[in-house]
Amino acid sequence: MTVKNPLTPMEAEIIRVEEMTSIEKLFYLKLTDPQIIGEFHYNPGQFLEVSVPGVGEAPISICDAQREPGQLQLCIRKVGRVTNAIHRLKEGDRLWIRGPYGNGFPMKLMENHNLLLIAGGLGIAPLRSVLQHALLYRTNYGLITVMYGVRCYSMMLFREEFIRLFREGDKLNVKFLLAYEDESDTKCYQLACERSDRCMRGLVTRLIEAATITPDNTYAVICGPPVMYKFVVRELTQRGFTPTQIYMTMERRMKCGVGKCGHCITGSSNSIKYVCKDGPVFTYWDALKTKGLM
Amino acid sequence: MYKKLLKDDLENFIFILKKFGVVHAPVREAGRVYEFTELTDSKILQLNYTRTMIPPKKFFLKPKEQLYILNRREGFKEIVDDSKIVLLGVHACDINALNLLDRIYIDQFPDRYYKTRRENTIIIGVSCKPDEYCFCTSTNSSYALEGFDLFMHEIDDSYIIRIGSLKGFQIVCESENLLAEASSNDIKEFKRAEAERLKEFTLHLNVNGIQDILDASYDHPVWQENADICFGCGSCNLVCPTCRCYDTADFLNLDLKTGVRVRRWDSCMLKQHGLVAGGLNFRPTRVERLYNRFNCKMSLSEDSLNCVGCGRCTVYCPADINFVEVLKQVGED
Amino acid sequence: MKEPASENKPKIGVFSLTGCAGDQLMILNLEDTLIELLSKFEIKSFQEASSYSENIRLDIAFVEGSVSTEHDLEKLKEIRDKSSLLVAIGDCAVNGCVQAMRNSQTSIAERMLDVYGVEDNIYRALEPKGIGEYVRVDFEIPGCPVEKEEVFNTLISLLNGDPPLIPDYPVCVECKLNGYPCVIIEEGKPCLGPIITAGCDARCPSLGLDCVGCRGPIKGETNAKAELEALRKRGYPDKYIINRLRFFAGNFPDIRILGERKNSKGEK
């Protein structure tokens, strides 16, 4: 009887590390055990529990869509014990992961719809997996609009990828819009001069205000710092998005990822949600029903 | 199939139980509270106890335990404890609480540690008498229908024994000489004793629609009143048989290469419970945490309460916050 | 025993200001691992244990003791300036410990008069405070004294480049994890455990005693009023409770104001 222990991490090799900003790095991982590789599937929006032995464990979203078996990418911001330790690792080092966990985004359901992806800061990481998935199966989805709010150019994640989309996305029927906060940011300013309809100064909500977006046949997907949700949702509902058309991902200090440790329980007693297994992706409707989720 | 065990034969019965595992039972040493500990001498057994401070969940989800031996290069090696134990004298509420815990720890993504120990443990229930803090009749957990191997109901000078599992049946077979078939008179006695027991409950809580009552009462002043005297010390969670939050941490050895991953019970009343990256706290105030705890206790899922009415959280709160009293106040106006 | 080359070892110093030197001693009490553990560092200063001392830039400075004189303060600033990380060890350095219990209650002059029979502040004494009141502190290890396991784990974490794990929950948690009877509930003893930082494994309650609070209140989460209320209910007079709350927390915001004497001027 060998029940798989969901708490036991699996070994993965870091095959590449990219420095993205002063605090964020992109890690390319590959599972080392060939037996697991075959079974390892993930969907956009799912996350892993990542361990550095002796330091601890932290939940991290997978930030790409699955292509090669057993490979995945993580974009990690260093904020504390575990994430700092991960940042010290180099190509060839090991990380220990378990998962994937969580529901992920309903990519099936969203097929044949337009996608409106709204991200703030690090929130772009899980949304990138949605975007990649939609691009991979491009014909299944309609117009894709990405709205990304950053503090300044140097804090922008996946810069090259998105600048390319900014300039050449039309070919793919992808609109990429950028909002930046720092007024002294010359790089972003130049982008704004280049296409003032796609780059502007302000919070990400600015982009929604400026754009003509309609809820018809569209799903909105949001990810960003917790304060962002309220404002973005307000903009969207004003434009007629219904609460089930809006998806968002949530964060909690989860220790297990599999609905045991209790850290991510939210809600009042008539609607209790676990961010880890009922989420991390929720509709705005869930958030309305579930106290404290947002 | 109901059996009968004379109290005089209890000691012999325990002797047989020892074949099935190390027997743990409620005892109370001088200066201590009732606790389940290894029964080294059947004389110290106290089957007519009120409640243990720490519920029997401690055998399955341990207060603190090492999960893995870790190694920088080789990763994580599970530490499995597959010792066999017998828990003698578990109350119905605690058995029902374990059934609730099973839904979390076994049903989806089974927790290896919990599950193994659950499988390796024999549970022998015992009937009890309520005190002024028990309200398990209100939470529908005053009687155990499943989740035990044997259940002993006290009547006069003997126990009527219910068999709850195959393992229980095996014990009965082993103790053939000690157990008699319960007579119809015994069954009558058993029913009478149960009816008597029900009459002794003085504390009642109406849980009808409590989920919506709580949901609608976020602004009720009772939360703030209690948050003012609440320490946020987590005692209520830590004594609760259905609370199950835990935290994990890694520790390195002197060689900086090997170490252990440990977990320990956590509590949603503690401030750091709702912290996330960037220092944001989803439940920064005690009011929010208190509200959350009561909500969590009143709903494990849409179809089930998460409280078995054992009264521990009230008895062991150093600030004397009364669980049932709070819920009553919320419900009344 | 293979050691890292000496230039890779973190350079550390152990310093002490005003206190009982118990936290340094607690480091020395790590008998089983002391030699090996310390050999992973380059010790540049350890006044209680060594005559050797070098005045150079440090990776980590451990400071025990409270700032109780101007001399302490000068020394502290010097240590801060030359150290990349500053770790406060023990309640003196964190909260000011017992010598701070009368802060905002009696003045230095009164204390001088009481003890030395003169009012002049000839020792340039200050109202005792934790070092965080004066300089930036990177990590705080509470305890009077610190627990040696905690010292060990902190040193290991720092060696590994990680911030140390310090409990941020109260002693009650440890009582429950160990199944110790609650002395407030069972015996009506005036335990401070509910507001005191855990990490001692509930030493006092494990012996049937009430916690006197030697690890200091939990930062950002101390309901001193609740403690006052809970003990009043059990018949303790306010003066008793306030004295007690102050034992290890005379500087702690919520507690300092309890029993404050309006006209006390503190130092000078």
Added chain:
Amino acid sequence: MVKTLKIDELTRVEGHGGITVIIEGEKVKDVKMNIFEGPRFFESIIKTVYYDKVPDIMRRICAICTASHSLASIRAIEHAFHIQVSDQTQILRDLLIHGEIIESHALHVFMLALPDYLGYPDALKMSSEHFEIVKAALELKKAGNMIHNIISGREIHGMNERVGGFSKIPNERKLEIIKEEMLNVKKTAELSVELLARKEPPLNINSKNIFMALNPGGKYGFIGDEILISDGGKHHINDYLNIIHERTVNYSTAKISLYKNQPFTVGALARIILNKSKLEGSAKNMFKTYQALIREGNPLTNNIAQAIELVHSVERAVVLVDELLSRGVRDERLPVVNVKEARGVGAVEAPRGILYHDYTFDKYGCIVKCNVITPTAQNIASIERDYREAASSLINEDEDKIKFNLELISRAYDPCISCATHVIRLKN
């Protein structure tokens, strides 16, 4: 020509102190032991505290003799309120103090003093060449700490010893562990005597000295109510203020104590000299063997006296455990205390010498007046006298040598400076 020699900060001592020596021509004009450990005003802050937690605060005067402080404090309270304690309590207290002596002396002899004898700046450096010795010494120290841990609840600032007895009586298994450990480390304790005996003390001076120690009763121990003085005097501890006169000096936060206007010495050397007839077993034998090395006039021989006490305490701990085991440990409840307006004095032989706690209570059992005299404070006058002695005899040597020797002296006294600053002078 006036020359000032200054050691800013003594190392390998507990607390912060320095030395100043002023030399005029060929003569030592003045010597001072400066103590700039910040004052903590224990005597003042303890006022209004209810008796029950007084020992918990007062023991924090010092980490290394924390149990001595707590027991002196407890005994002062017991004397004030007339509380009798059981034999079992007395034995456990003895055991606790022996643990403290082992811990403190092991630390001092091996880690702080021995490096001087062998020429290293510290024990860690010493360990590179004498690894086995340092390891064994750590074991010995640990054994002392273990006694503390089991009986008092923690290595430093424990809590289990209370007014009237112990909160929780250690069980027999734990006592047996103590015994096993003691038997294990006995060799190391004996080694400490032999190591020190092998070398002449690095400095030889001969000053005139008066010694004071408590009368431990029948056996060589550390708790008692009578002060013995080497001039033949005997006094009850209640009279301590008539024997010891304190004065404040402006260069130190500690105070100077004198007996009949003379410096006097307390500590291991004083105890050995005054109570030597009570030594037993190998401590007695070793004392006999090395008697000649114990010179009343040379404070450095305090180290060897400490080493002999180490041997004694290790042996004595075994005897005490046996006694407890043969009686069978009993759970005892702490007595009910009837507080009243009262005064009480308690004294204990801390590792460094006699320690007095003296409290006055109001009728509610709260402190109104407190006086503590620590051993180091009593020794400061002797230390300064010996500085003078040494500096005079070395006056033509170079400065570093003088400084080194002055440090040797202070270390030999094993001063506990954080203790010393809490000395309190009573206003008359």
